[in-house]
Amino acid sequence: MVNSPVLVESLPTPAQEEGRGREREKGSDFSELSRRMADEGLLRRRPLYYTVRFGVVALALAGGVAAFVALGDSWGQLFVAVAMAVVFGQLALAAHDLAHRQVFTRRRPSETSGLLTANLLLGMSYGWWMNKHTRHHANPNHEEKDPDVSPDILVWSRGQARRATGLPRFVGKHQAALFFPLLTLEGLNLSFNSFKALGGRAVKRPALEATLLVVHFVLYFGGLFTVLSPGKALAFIAVHQGLFGIYLGSVFAPNHKGMPMIEDGTRLDFLRRQVLTSRNVRGGLLVDAFMGGLNHQIEHHLFPSMPTPALGRAQTITEAYCAELGVPYHQTGLLASHREALRHMHSVGRELREGR
Numbered sequence: 001m002v003n004s005p006v007l008v009e010s011l012p013t014p015a016q017e018e019g020r021g022r023e024r025e026k027g028s029d030f031s032e033l034s035r036r037m038a039d040e041g042l043l044r045r046r047p048l049y050y051t052v053r054f055g056v057v058a059l060a061l062a063g064g065v066a067a068f069v070a071l072g073d074s075w076g077q078l079f080v081a082v083a084m085a086v087v088f089g090q091l092a093l094a095a096h097d098l099a100h101r102q103v104f105t106r107r108r109p110s111e112t113s114g115l116l117t118a119n120l121l122l123g124m125s126y127g128w129w130m131n132k133h134t135r136h137h138a139n140p141n142h143e144e145k146d147p148d149v150s151p152d153i154l155v156w157s158r159g160q161a162r163r164a165t166g167l168p169r170f171v172g173k174h175q176a177a178l179f180f181p182l183l184t185l186e187g188l189n190l191s192f193n194s195f196k197a198l199g200g201r202a203v204k205r206p207a208l209e210a211t212l213l214v215v216h217f218v219l220y221f222g223g224l225f226t227v228l229s230p231g232k233a234l235a236f237i238a239v240h241q242g243l244f245g246i247y248l249g250s251v252f253a254p255n256h257k258g259m260p261m262i263e264d265g266t267r268l269d270f271l272r273r274q275v276l277t278s279r280n281v282r283g284g285l286l287v288d289a290f291m292g293g294l295n296h297q298i299e300h301h302l303f304p305s306m307p308t309p310a311l312g313r314a315q316t317i318t319e320a321y322c323a324e325l326g327v328p329y330h331q332t333g334l335l336a337s338h339r340e341a342l343r344h345m346h347s348v349g350r351e352l353r354e355g356r
Contacts, residue, residue: 030271030302033321037303040317042310049309050103057090061121073228081236085243088187091121092248093292099130100304119212123220125194127209131202137304141277142262148252149261153182154345157261161351173353176346179249186245191217251290254281254337255297258344259330272327274301279340280315280331287334288312298329 037043064084071077097103098114111126118126132147139145141156149156155164155172164172171178194213198206224233259277262268268276281287281295293308294300296315306314322329332340 029269029325033271033302033318036317036321037306037314040313042314042317043303043306044310045103045105046307046309047103049307050097053308054094057087057094060087060090068223068227073232075232075235077228077232077236078239081239082243085240085247088122088240088244089247089251090292091117092124093251093294095122095124095126095129096133096292096294097308099126099133102305102307115209115212119194119209120216122190123194123213123216124190125197125203125209125213127203127205128194128197128200129190137301139262140274140301141256141259142264144264148256154179155348155352156257156345158348158351159263161348164352169352172349175349176342179253179342179345180246183245183249184242186248187241188245190248250338251292251294253341254334255279255294257341271302274298275318275322275327275329277301278330279337280329281334281337282331283334295334298331 060083064080064087067083068077068080071080095114095118098110098117101107101110103113104110114126114130118124118129136146136148141149143149143157143159151160151164151168151172153168153171154175155161155168160168161172171182191213195210197203198210198213203209224236228236256277256279259279262273262277275298278298278301280298281291283290283295287295288308293311296311299306299311299314299318302318303314319329319331
């Protein structure tokens with residue numbers, strides 16, 4: 001599990017060899033942390049926890065559907081839309097944990113449950129998202145390798161701002177102010193990219209995933225426009241999808257946005273690459289539930305398959321261990337984390353506002 005040094009074809013000089021010796025020594029830091037986690041039993045599966053958690057989400061989903069049917073063609077359905085946005089957010093967090101094999105050790109049950117949760121219930125491609133998220137974990141905040149910071153619409157570094165053209169250049173000027181409004185489209189964006197990815201290499205079972213996606217949207221739109229008048233159905237979609245997107249953004253944006261960006265040529269061992277680019281969010285049980293444990297982002301990146309209820313104890317161990325090593329470890333409150341992210345986005349956008 002130790003990050004290996006990058007190999008080069010030429011023989012190293014003595015100074016280079018000494019530097020690599022220090023790098024190998026740093027690489028072993030993660031092995032020691034991993035041993036401490038194993039000694040605490042923090043990598044063991046927690047089947048009871050996930051049975052209860054997923055059971056509660058399933059009941060909430062069933063309750064939302066029942067309330068929708070019972071209310072009929074009523075503007076009261078907008079309250080159902082708000083509740084279902086939260087349920088969909090929790091389903092997305094469940095799909096995330098399934099993809100990381102936090103729930104099951106074996107691939108088949110993880111994949112089957114992930115496909116049903118992501119494709120059928122959420123309308124998002126499990127294969128596409130898993131491919132994208134795996135690349136993010138391998139190189140968080142890397143300007144070239146992390147798809148989560150690619151300058152599709154927003155720019156995340158001054159270098160990206162200087163190179164931006166078209167829509168990213170236009171939006172990037174005021175991206176901090178536009179961030180939350182843009183998040184209202186995130187749920188629809190995930191679905192759009194899911195269909196778009198069906199013809200690519202990221203989706204290994206395109207026919208199965210396409211079928212599940214189509215079934216989802218037939219049930220979703222069919223149910224809405226059967227029970228509700230067109231105007232109420234469109235209002236439901238706007239509220240539901242808009243709040244769902246904001247929920248997702250509120251969970252994932254605090255984790256890395258505004259933390260150091262990594263450029264090509266920067267060499268960091270595994271532990272430092274994950275810790276330095278991640279931010280933890282304090283807040284206790286309420287924040288844990290809201291963010292599905294991803295508020296312990298540093299520990300999640302170090303141990304992606306660690307079950308959610310173990311992350312709190314892992315946080316204490318990791319913070320103390322980083323203090324031993326002298327590795328910066330950043331943790332702040334939920335609102336402060338958003339302030340930091342938005343401040344960073346505003347600062348990066350200055351490059352465009354000033355026409356540099």
